[in-house]
Amino acid sequence: MATWTVVRRSTSQVFSLFLFFTAVSSNENATSYNNFHTAAFGDQNVTFNDMDNDTTTQPTEFDSTTPTTLSYSTTEEPVLPTLTTEPLPVSDRLLSVVTNVGSFCPCDEHKDVCDINCCCDRECGEEVALFTGCSVVTVSGNKKLCSRDVASSSLRSTIDGYSEVQLFVHKETNYDVFCIQSQNRVDGFSHPSPAIPTGSNFDSLFKQFSSFIFGSEENSGQASSAEPLTVSGYRYGDIMMTAEDSGQRGIFWLPAPTVTADCVDTSPAAFLQDQSNRCTRDLVLEQDCSTLLALSIDTYTNIQLIAGKNTVADVVPVQVSSVILQSVDGTQTELQISDGENLNPLLLNQALCANVVLKVGYVMTYNPAGEMVNVTVSVVLGFVSEGAVPLEQEFLVTFVQEDEEEVAVHYSGNPGYVDGLPLVSGTRSADGIVQSVDPRDTLSLLHSTEDQDCLLGPHQHSPVLFGVDSVSGCTLRLEDAGNCSLVSQMLLDVLRGPNYSQYVASFGNSPLGNPLDWLPVNNFNLDEAQSCSIPLSFHLEVEWTKYGSLVNPQNQIVSIREIIQTNTTSLELLSGGSSILSVRSSVSFIPVSAPAHPGYRATPTIDAKLPFDFFFPFV
Amino acid sequence: MAFYEVYSHPALIRYKTSVCTKATLFLAIVLCLTYIPPLLVAYRSQGFWIKRSTYEEQPVVRFQYQTLLVAATSTRGDYVAWSTFPHLNNMLGNNLRIPAVSVREEDQNQDGKLDLLLFNLQLPLKPEEQVYSIQLLITFSYQLFRMSTVVMQSLAFVQHSSSVPGARLFISGDLRLQQRTPLPHRGLYNIYNVSVIDGSSPFASAYDLDSIIRSYQERNLTTVLSCPMPVWTVGRAAGSPFQLNAEIRYPMEIISYRPGFWETIKFAWIQYVSVLLIFLWVFERIQRFVFQNQVLTTVPIPVGKPHLS
Numbered sequence: 001m002a003t004w005t006v007v008r009r010s011t012s013q014v015f016s017l018f019l020f021f022t023a024v025s026s027n028e029n030a031t032s033y034n035n036f037h038t039a040a041f042g043d044q045n046v047t048f049n050d051m052d053n054d055t056t057t058q059p060t061e062f063d064s065t066t067p068t069t070l071s072y073s074t075t076e077e078p079v080l081p082t083l084t085t086e087p088l089p090v091s092d093r094l095l096s097v098v099t100n101v102g103s104f105c106p107c108d109e110h111k112d113v114c115d116i117n118c119c120c121d122r123e124c125g126e127e128v129a130l131f132t133g134c135s136v137v138t139v140s141g142n143k144k145l146c147s148r149d150v151a152s153s154s155l156r157s158t159i160d161g162y163s164e165v166q167l168f169v170h171k172e173t174n175y176d177v178f179c180i181q182s183q184n185r186v187d188g189f190s191h192p193s194p195a196i197p198t199g200s201n202f203d204s205l206f207k208q209f210s211s212f213i214f215g216s217e218e219n220s221g222q223a224s225s226a227e228p229l230t231v232s233g234y235r236y237g238d239i240m241m242t243a244e245d246s247g248q249r250g251i252f253w254l255p256a257p258t259v260t261a262d263c264v265d266t267s268p269a270a271f272l273q274d275q276s277n278r279c280t281r282d283l284v285l286e287q288d289c290s291t292l293l294a295l296s297i298d299t300y301t302n303i304q305l306i307a308g309k310n311t312v313a314d315v316v317p318v319q320v321s322s323v324i325l326q327s328v329d330g331t332q333t334e335l336q337i338s339d340g341e342n343l344n345p346l347l348l349n350q351a352l353c354a355n356v357v358l359k360v361g362y363v364m365t366y367n368p369a370g371e372m373v374n375v376t377v378s379v380v381l382g383f384v385s386e387g388a389v390p391l392e393q394e395f396l397v398t399f400v401q402e403d404e405e406e407v408a409v410h411y412s413g414n415p416g417y418v419d420g421l422p423l424v425s426g427t428r429s430a431d432g433i434v435q436s437v438d439p440r441d442t443l444s445l446l447h448s449t450e451d452q453d454c455l456l457g458p459h460q461h462s463p464v465l466f467g468v469d470s471v472s473g474c475t476l477r478l479e480d481a482g483n484c485s486l487v488s489q490m491l492l493d494v495l496r497g498p499n500y501s502q503y504v505a506s507f508g509n510s511p512l513g514n515p516l517d518w519l520p521v522n523n524f525n526l527d528e529a530q531s532c533s534i535p536l537s538f539h540l541e542v543e544w545t546k547y548g549s550l551v552n553p554q555n556q557i558v559s560i561r562e563i564i565q566t567n568t569t570s571l572e573l574l575s576g577g578s579s580i581l582s583v584r585s586s587v588s589f590i591p592v593s594a595p596a597h598p599g600y601r602a603t604p605t606i607d608a609k610l611p612f613d614f615f616f617p618f619v
Numbered sequence: 620m621a622f623y624e625v626y627s628h629p630a631l632i633r634y635k636t637s638v639c640t641k642a643t644l645f646l647a648i649v650l651c652l653t654y655i656p657p658l659l660v661a662y663r664s665q666g667f668w669i670k671r672s673t674y675e676e677q678p679v680v681r682f683q684y685q686t687l688l689v690a691a692t693s694t695r696g697d698y699v700a701w702s703t704f705p706h707l708n709n710m711l712g713n714n715l716r717i718p719a720v721s722v723r724e725e726d727q728n729q730d731g732k733l734d735l736l737l738f739n740l741q742l743p744l745k746p747e748e749q750v751y752s753i754q755l756l757i758t759f760s761y762q763l764f765r766m767s768t769v770v771m772q773s774l775a776f777v778q779h780s781s782s783v784p785g786a787r788l789f790i791s792g793d794l795r796l797q798q799r800t801p802l803p804h805r806g807l808y809n810i811y812n813v814s815v816i817d818g819s820s821p822f823a824s825a826y827d828l829d830s831i832i833r834s835y836q837e838r839n840l841t842t843v844l845s846c847p848m849p850v851w852t853v854g855r856a857a858g859s860p861f862q863l864n865a866e867i868r869y870p871m872e873i874i875s876y877r878p879g880f881w882e883t884i885k886f887a888w889i890q891y892v893s894v895l896l897i898f899l900w901v902f903e904r905i906q907r908f909v910f911q912n913q914v915l916t917t918v919p920i921p922v923g924k925p926h927l928s
Contacts, residue, residue, distance in 0.1 A: 212684045212760065214703065214720075239821060256823035259689045259754075260698050264710045267823030275824075282696065390696065616668040617883040 101151040102169040107136045119153035119165045128163050131155055140172070142189055146179035147171050233308045233370020234271040240372070243304040243315050252305060254362075254395050255279055255294065263393060265294060272366070274398050280390040289353035289384075294393075295345045297323070297379050300360045307371040318362070318375045326358060326382035330458060335381075343381065351386040358382045361396040373402050409437065412466060413508025416547065416554025419467035423542075423557075424508060425501035426518065433503055433512050443504065443521075443540070444497040446585040448472045454494055454583050455480055455487070461497045464540065464587050466508075466555065471586040476534070478571055478579045484532040492564070495538035495585050504542075506557045522561035533566035536574070540587040545594075558592060634910045634917040642915040646906075653902045657894035661887070669886050671801050673875045679762040680794060680869040682724055682736050683772065685816065687756040687826070690716075690861065691780070692748040699742070704818040707826045718742040718860070738865040750861040752780030753788055754828065758815050761796075761842060766876050767803045771811035774835060775844035775867060779851060786855030790865040792846025796872045799839045804879040811838055 107118035114124035119134035134153050141148035151169045158164050183189070197205055234240060240252040254269035256277040263279035281294060293299045300318075307314040323335040323343065335343075346354045359380035365373045384391050412421035425443045426435035436442075444461035454474040462470075474494075481487045503518040510517035521540075542560045546553035567574055575581050636642040661667050687702040699716035702708060708715050718740050725735040738757065744750065755777040763769035777790055802808060815835055817825045824830065835841060844867060855861065878886075909915055 212681055214684045214722075258707065258710060258823040258826045259687065259700050259828055260696075262696075262698070262714070264712070264823050266710045266712070268821050270822060280696075611662075613668060613670075614662060616670070617880045617887075 101139045101141055101149045102167075104139050104151065105136070106139070119155060120151070120167060124165070128155075128165050131163050131165070134165075142180075143174065144180050145183075146174050146176075146181050148174065232310045232313065234366075234372075235370055236270075236272045238271040238309065239268040240271055241306040241309070243306055249306065252303065254397055255393065256395070263294065269362075269397050271370070272399050275396065277395045278392060279395075280392050282390045283353075283384065285353050285384065285386060285389065286347065286350060289345050289347040289356075292345075295353070295356045295384075297343045297355070297357055297381065300357060300379060301377055303375075305372050305375055307373070308369070313371065316372045316375055318377050320379065321363070321376040322378040324378070324380045326380055328383050328385070332380070348383075353384045355381045356384045356391070357393065358391075359394040359396075361398070363398050363400055365400050365402050367402040409435075411509040412505075413555065415507040415509050416556060417466040417508045417544070418555075420465050421508065422463040422465055424505035424510065426503050426505070426512065427501050428503055432515055433518050435512055436499065441499045443501055444499070445470060445540070445587055446472055446474060446495055446497070446538075448474060453477070454491055459494055459497075464542075466544075467589050469586075469588045471584060473582055473584040476581045476583050478575060478581065481534060481571055481581075484534065488532055488534050488566075491535050491583065492538075495535065495564075495583070496562075504557060504560050507554070519557060519560055522559065524561045524563045533568075534571060534581075535564045535566050535583065536581065537563075537565040537584040537586070539563040539565070539585075542587065542589045543592045544589060545592050553593075630922045632922065633920040635920060636915075636917045640916070642910075642917050645909065645915055649902050649906060653898045654895065657891055657898050660894050661890040667887055667890055668883055669878055670883075671875050672878045672882070673873050674765055675871055675873050676763055676765045677730075677732050677734075677871045678796065678869060679732055679764070680736075681733065681760045682722060682738075683758040683760050684722070685758040685818065686720065686740075687754075687816065687828075688718065688740065688742070688863075689754040689828075690742060690750050691752040692744065692750060694751060697748070699744075699748070701742075702826070704816065704826065706818070706821045710823055710826075716742060716744075732869070734869055736865070736867040736869070738863075738867065740863040740865075741860040742863070743860045744855075746857060749784030749855070751782070751784055752778075753861075753863060754778045755863065755865075756816075756828070756831070759794065759842065763802075763872075763874065766874070767806050767808045769802065769840065770807070770809045771840055772813060772815055773811075773840075773842035774815045774831075775842065776832065777844060777846070777849070777865065779849050781851050781853075783851075783853045784855065785851045785853055785861065786859070787850075787852040787862040787864065789850040789852070790844075790846050790863075790867075791848075792844050792866075793868045793870045794842050795845045795870070796874065797841050797843055798875065802840075802874060802876040804876050804882070808840075811840055 105118065105120035105122075108115055108121045108123075109118075112123060114127040115121045116127065117131050117133060117135045118124070119131070120136060120139075124131075132155075134155050136153065138150055138152045140150040148171070149169055150172045151167070154166050155163050156166060195201065195205060242250040242252050244250045251266075251268050253266055254275060254277065255263040255265050256267040256275070257279040258264045258267070261280050263281050269275060281292075283289075283292065283295075288295065301320050303318045305316045305318065307316050320337060323337055324332050325335050326332045335341075343355050345356050348354050357379055361378045363376045363378075365375070367373050412418060412424050417423075422440075422442045424435065426433040428434075440463060443464045445464055447460040447462045449458075449460055452475045454476045462472075464470075476487075476491065502521055504521060506517050506519055540560065540562050542557055544555055544557045547556040548554045571581060634642070685703050687700075687704070687707070689698055689700045691698050699714055700707075700711050701715060701717055720741075721739045723737045724733045725737065726732065727734045740755075742750070756774055758772060758774045761769070761771050761773045773794075775794055779788055779790075816831055820826075910917060910919075913919075
């Protein structure tokens with residue numbers, strides 16, 4: 001293929017060679033003219049007798065593997081390879097080329113058997129009577145030549161009704177002005193004979209013609225164990241090793257989803273890459289409850305990590321920091337870990353399996369040398385019923401630097417908010433603003449659940465992310481709304497979320513000690529008229545602006561308010577007789593940045609200027 | 620006796636004036652009005668500088684022999700998968716199902732560029748399994764040479780699902796190039812000559828189809844398999860494999876590029892001069908009127924007699 005590319009590119013450069021090479025490629029086109037399938041005789045050519053004496057008698061002398069010896073060079077002599085290289089045993093001769101159009105029969109596919117409808121098949125005798133036509137009508141030579149041989153075959157009926165094959169070879173004349181009268185190039189109209197693979201050039205030939213093949217993957221299966229051991233510790237992205245009971249080294253696996261959401265157990269965790277994987281497992285409870293290792297707490301806790309990459313590194317055992325038991329209805333209690341307790345999965349009855357691992361969180365402490373110092377794991381165990389299959393498991397790994405005083409506070413931008421990160425919020429106390437260390441304890445929005453009911457728990461809340469407008473809601477059944485003041489307060493609590501903060505930081509990294517950086521959430525209550533009213537929508541409106549330079553603008557929140565819309569008419573009227581009201585909670589971010597405008601030191605006198613692309617190619 | 624014109628020749632009359640006169644001012648204004656307005660006219664009538672142009676080329680495409688196949692074998696989410704990436708195959712465990720794959724690339728018009736990929740995959744299935752959906756990802760090496768040399772690795776993604784289990788899926792489509800911004804007119808453009816799937820990665824996240832497609836679609840140049848009519852054949856005999864036959868053509872593409880300096884100038888020059896000719900003619904008439912009739916005072920010098928005798 002490489003050869004051909006070179007030919008095409010060079011034809012466009014050297015016009016005098018254009019005809020010559022076009023003739024080469026159109027030689028093959030002559031076959032499609034005859035309605036053959038090209039694959040039927042891939043490597044055979046219709047060429048002329050007088051042009052291939054050299055190639056048929058002495059094929060080994062002609063080495064033309066490299067594109068350059070395809071000879072646009074003026075020297076007529078082909079490059080002769082040195083005869084010291086021995087040809088490979090089987091390939092010392094190439095097939096001779098069929099050249100005479102009369103003797104060429106592409107449809108003759110069966111040896112010593114007459115091919116039906118193949119008029120040029122020599123074996124056909126009486127069978128001709130069965131023929132209905134000729135599958136190959138003409139075989140012609142090169143159409144670029146002024147005079148070419150054409151072998152035609154036709155079927156005709158004799159007087160007594162039998163079919164009769166007529167074969168004849170005749171000359172056809174091409175009246176094109178640019179036809180080729182005679183040609184003296186030996187290799188002009190045929191493919192160059194391929195290089196004979198020998199022991200010495202096999203590798204280069206292989207490299208030249210096999211660019212993509214199956215099984216060409218450079219790294220076959222095994223983890224890259226042949227890395228230089230100059231660094232004792234792990235580096236970012238390295239696979240972490242474990243010490244197996246057998247004394248061998250294993251790999252620290254963290255189950256993860258791949259091409260589907262199913263858990264893949266043999267995916268390694270990478271050093272210093274925090275991961276949070278959620279994946280599903282399909283279970284047959286009766287069989288898998290006690291046998292499947294992925295459900296058992298031991299699989300995740302009974303691990304000995306190797307602190308560093310080199311062989312003498314210490315072994316760091318995984319310590320269990322907490323085991324939380326989640327009941328069937330979702331409430332969580334911490335288990336006091338005692339030694340003898342068996343926490344392995346247990347089949348309680350046919351449809352309930354207890355002590356199944358639902359969530360595993362590793363916290364790995366590392367030192368600046370890239371060595372693991374301490375690894376703790378916290379596990380959530382729970383029950384799996386027949387209805388909760390496929391089971392979703394969550395696997396987390398976080399890396400914490402050694403000597404870190406306290407848990408790192410996550411900024412939502414430095415300094416301006418970054419799109420997609422949660423708002424920083426806090427509550428006011430006597431000595432300033434108090435912010436929770438848990439990044440999930442922030443301003444949140446009700447997340448819709450499957451039962452859709454506003455008053456029935458448990459409710460899910462999703463944090464309000466900067467720049468992300470969102471809407472969700474729940475439904476309120478009218479029969480629940482009897483006690484107006486109670487329902488109103490409950491609904492408001494549900495909509496605002498459990499940790500409703502009154503203050504929001506104007507920047508992503510606003511310090512707690514600076515109360516001026518914190519904006520109060522303004523309460524903007526529509527329709528205060530009625531004494532008691534049910535909130536029908538809860539809307540947070542955040543106004544933000546771009547602050548600072550034009551090149552690196554920082555997002556700043558300038559005001560935030562909550563808009564609670566309550567009912568003004570009776571609930572029955574609003575619901576339209578369906579006895580269900582929808583309650584909406586939403587958040588919107590409104591950019592209030594003033595458009596940037598250029599500032600002048602002195603007022604320019606003339607503002608006549610050409611369009612920006614007036615001198616487009618010059619600038 | 621009638622007279623007839625036996626010969627004629629134009630007579631050159633020179634009008635002379637000094638520098639600080641109205642005629643000089645007039646001349647300067649005329650020159651400005653002759654040469655600058657055509658530029659404005661040509662620019663304001665749009666298309667003065669061409670910024671995008673197109674050319675046609677058949678790309679050099681090679682199948683890279685990298686494949687990723689995911690097939691859902693039940694309605695409740697069981698699947699089998701296979702890839703040419705050993706790390707992924709190791710991870711798949713029991714879900715690994717090795718199919719029989721045969722591939723052929725064909726150069727139909729013998730021009731040295733491949734035109735067609737014939738991809739045949741037979742997925743053996745257990746008695747209880749049926750195929751409900753197929754996801755197939757194959758990668759290509761894609762090269763363009765005519766203007767800028769583009770070398771990139773691209774992919775084709777086939778996804779088909781049906782509520783009825785199938786026996787065969789037949790796909791015949793074109794591998795089309797999609798570009799967001801025009802290519803440069805020269806030079807080497809190989810920023811996308813990176814693996815679409817990092818086959819050397821042992822991590823499961825490297826084979827996540829979401830992230831593969833996401834990072835692929837962020838590119839300026841992508842290829843997409845345009846197959847409007849996939850054929851899903853139902854009715855698989857027990858014990859026979861699921862068959863996936865794909866014919867992917869590598870057609871001629873129309874590629875847009877940003878013309879170079881001289882091409883831009885060439886087309887702008889044509890437009891400018893064609894408008895300029897009109898202005899030259901008009902102001903030539905105006906000048907002739909003004910000077911011939913001595914609207915502005917100048918000293919006309921009639922053509923001198925060439926020979927003194």
